[in-house]
Amino acid sequence: MREMVERTPRWLSAEGKFPEMVISSRARVARNLEGFLFPGKLDGKLKKEVLKEVRKAALSLPEFKEALYFEISELSDLDRVFLAERHLISLDLLADGEGKGVIISRDETLSLMINEEDHIRLQAFAPGLNLEEVFEKVLRVEEKLGEMLNYAYREPYGFLTSCPTNTGTGLRLSVLLHLAGIVYSKQLEGLLRNLAKVKVSVRGLYGEGTNVEGNVFQISSLLSLGVSERETLESFRDVVEITLDFEKKSREILLENMKEALEDKIQRSLAILSSARLLSFKETAEYVSAVRLGIGIGKIFDIKVRTLNELLLFSQPAHLQKLFGKEMGPRERDEKRASYVRTKLKAE
Template identity: 40%
Template sequence: MLSREVTFAFDDRLGYLTACPTNVGTGIRVSVMLHLPGLVLTKEIQKVFQALQRLRLAVRGLYGEGSQAMGDFYQVSNQVTLGHSEESLIQTVQEVIPSILKYERKARETLLNDNREGLHDQISRAFGILSSAQTITSEETLHLLSSVRLGINLGLIGKLEIPTVNELLITTQPAHLQKVRKRQLESAERNVARASLLRQRLDSRPHEQN
C-alpha cells in the first residue's frame, strides 16, 4: 500500500484531498477502455453517452481526460468519488459495461444485416490503405485500424488477428516510432516511418470471408 510509504492529504470528513475537486473522496478512478465502432457507425453513440451521464459516469477519449475519441475507442469511468465507497464505484461500472457491450453487438448485427457489402468494402479499403500507404498520419492510422479490428471481429477478415491490430495501435504512436528509430522525428518523418511499419506487419493480404 502506498499509504504506508507516502503521506497523502486526508480529511476525516471528505476523505482524500486532491487537486481536482471531482476526485476528492476515495480518489479512485475505475476506468474501462471500450472499442465501439458499431455504435459510432449506426449513430447511436450519443444515446449511450447521455445514458452514462445520467448514471454519473464520464466518457473520455483514447488518451483520457480532455482528449478526443480516436479510432472509436472510449474510456468509461466514474465521474465523482465523494460520498461513494470504492466497492460501490467499482460495482456501478461493472454493472454498466455489459449493457454497453450488448448495445455494441446489436449495432454490429444491424450493420451486417443492413449493408454487409458496404461494410465489407469499407473494411477492405481500410486494410488496403494500411498495407500499402507510403505515408500516413497517426489519426488516420487509428481510424483505419478501427475498421480492420471491426472486420476481424465480424469475421469479414481472416488470418489477421486482434492481438496484431492491438499491437499496431500502440507501436504506430509517435513516441514508439521515435524510440525504435532512437531519435526525434519530425511529423513527416513519423508518417513515413509509420507507413513502413504498417506495410511490414501487414505484408500478406488476409483472407476475406464471404
C-alpha cells in the same frame, strides 16, 4: 527507456475478456500527504521532499521491484510524450516537470505519478475487461504505501484531493473501449446522453481534453464521494457491460442493414494499411478500427487483435521516432509509419 521501445506492455496483450472491444482496464487512486500543500501550491524544494519520500516508500515494495524511475525534468520532450502515449503518465505531468516523477513496474501494469495534480496518482492496468484485477491490485499497493506514508484524510469526506471531484475514495475506474459499431451506426450521441445520466465520463484516447482516435473511447467512473470502493466497482462494471451489449447490437444492425458497405469498408481499410506509402496517425487509427471490427464480426481471421494493438501503439508520433531511433518531421513520420504497418501486417 530503450527496453520499453522494444516491447508491448502487458495491458495491450489482448489476453483479457472481450479484447476486440475492450482494449484495457485501469484503476487509479489519488492520495496526498498530510502536512504538505497540494502540488499546485508547493514550492520546488517541498515538491522534491514529497518526491523523495514517496519514491523511497514505493521502491521498497515488491510490486515495484526493479521498477523504472524517471524524474520528469530530466526527460527530453520526446521521452515525456512517449510515456504519455503509453498511458503511464498524464498530459498534466508533462508540463513544468520540476519536482515530478514516475515509477513504472517492469511489466508496465503499475504506474505511480508523483506530484501531478495530487502527490500520488497510482494506476494499475490490465488487458481486456479485467476491472476486478486492477481494482484489487491498486488498492493493495495503496494500502502498503499507506503503512509508510501519512495520507491526508478527514471525516466525513475521506481522502483529501486537489480537485473536489476526487475527494472521498479517490478511486477512478476506466476502460478503453472500441465502439466502431456504435459510431458507424450513428448512435454515439444517444450513448453519450445515457452515460452522462449515470455519472460516467467519456473521453478521448489519452483522457480528459483529448480527441477520439480510431473509435477508441476512455469510459471512466466519476463518483468517489459518499460511495465505497466496492460500490464504485460494481456500478461501473454494470455500465461497461451495458455499453458492450449496445455495441454488439449496433454491429448486428450494421450487418443486417448495410452488410456489403461494411465489408467493403473493412477490406478497403486492410488493403490501404497493407500497401500505403504514407499514413498519418489519424488515418492509421481509422483503418485499424475498421479491421478490428472485421475481426469482431468474423470477417477477418488471419490478423491477431494483439497485432492491431501494437500498430496503434507504435504508430503514435513519439513511439515511431523512438522505434526508428531519431526525431522526424511529419512527412518522414508518415513514410516510416506506413513502412512499419506494411511490415507488421506482412509478418502475420
